[in-house]
Amino acid sequence: MPAKNQFENLNTFKVVKREVPSGTTINFSSSVNSMDDSDFGDIEAMRFGAAVTTTTDQKKSYNRTSVQAQDHVLAERKRRERLTQRFIALSTLIPNLKKLDKATVLGDAIQYIKQLEEQVKTLEEKNKPEIPAAKRPRLVSSCDDSSSSG
Amino acid sequence: MPAKNQFENLNTFKVVKREVPSGTTINFSSSVNSMDDSDFGDIEAMRFGAAVTTTTDQKKSYNRTSVQAQDHVLAERKRRERLTQRFIALSTLIPNLKKLDKATVLGDAIQYIKQLEEQVKTLEEKNKPEIPAAKRPRLVSSCDDSSSSG
DNA sequence: GCACACACGTGACTC
């Protein structure tokens, strides 16, 4: 299967691998300045509600407890998931979709919508011949019994 | 203007603020283990083509020169930009769009496409009465002069 | 090996 659902595939097994980064510790740190393995006391402190300030000084006053940080991570993950879900759903609606890139899905969706709108306009025009009788092709002239129900 | 183009707004001025993080240094590090302010030699080395290995050891063998890293950042930025552009374009096509969240845009696009498809199907059915005469609603039974051109 | 695409965690901003 060369191309089924790129998002799904990537998502499914990538998350799993991400959840177990290396067996070391939690995914904290990463930007908490220099989190050396010599000062885990900070993390321990964070775990029961301390602020994430690096004990010394910080560039900003965005103090977050570990619970809040975790919540933030979780919320963002949820959001991403929803987005991906929508992308998949959208991709199933578009016909002749070759690549499953997000950009392609989006672009093709745009084109498809435009095409559909055009089609609707054309069909509506044909169906509701309110154009001046002089201009319309006289296929059936007298047979117009106006079967509209309203 | 309460809601024009959320993406555009955020993007435009956020990037600018991001480009000047704090006046300290480049945005490197962040995950290169513990980048203490005591070892800036690494960055200096990176700048002329050295690998990004933290001199001691690394979890992976994803060695990248600073140029490559920068290129990566740039490429990703480009991709993001394209995505956002498509989102904006798509949002302009959808009628009665209240919120401009990405999720909402996506979801409403899906609904809109479905609605349009339904519309097209209905209109086509009305326009092209090629269904067996026995099954079709006999609005006009005898007046059928078969005006099809094919 | 390199270009591309993706998910992730995170700081920032809005309401």
Add this chain to the structure above:
DNA sequence: TGAGTCACGTGTGTG
């Protein structure tokens, strides 16, 4: 103030 959203940089898998 807190929950929701965004762009960003980054690590990593795929062709």
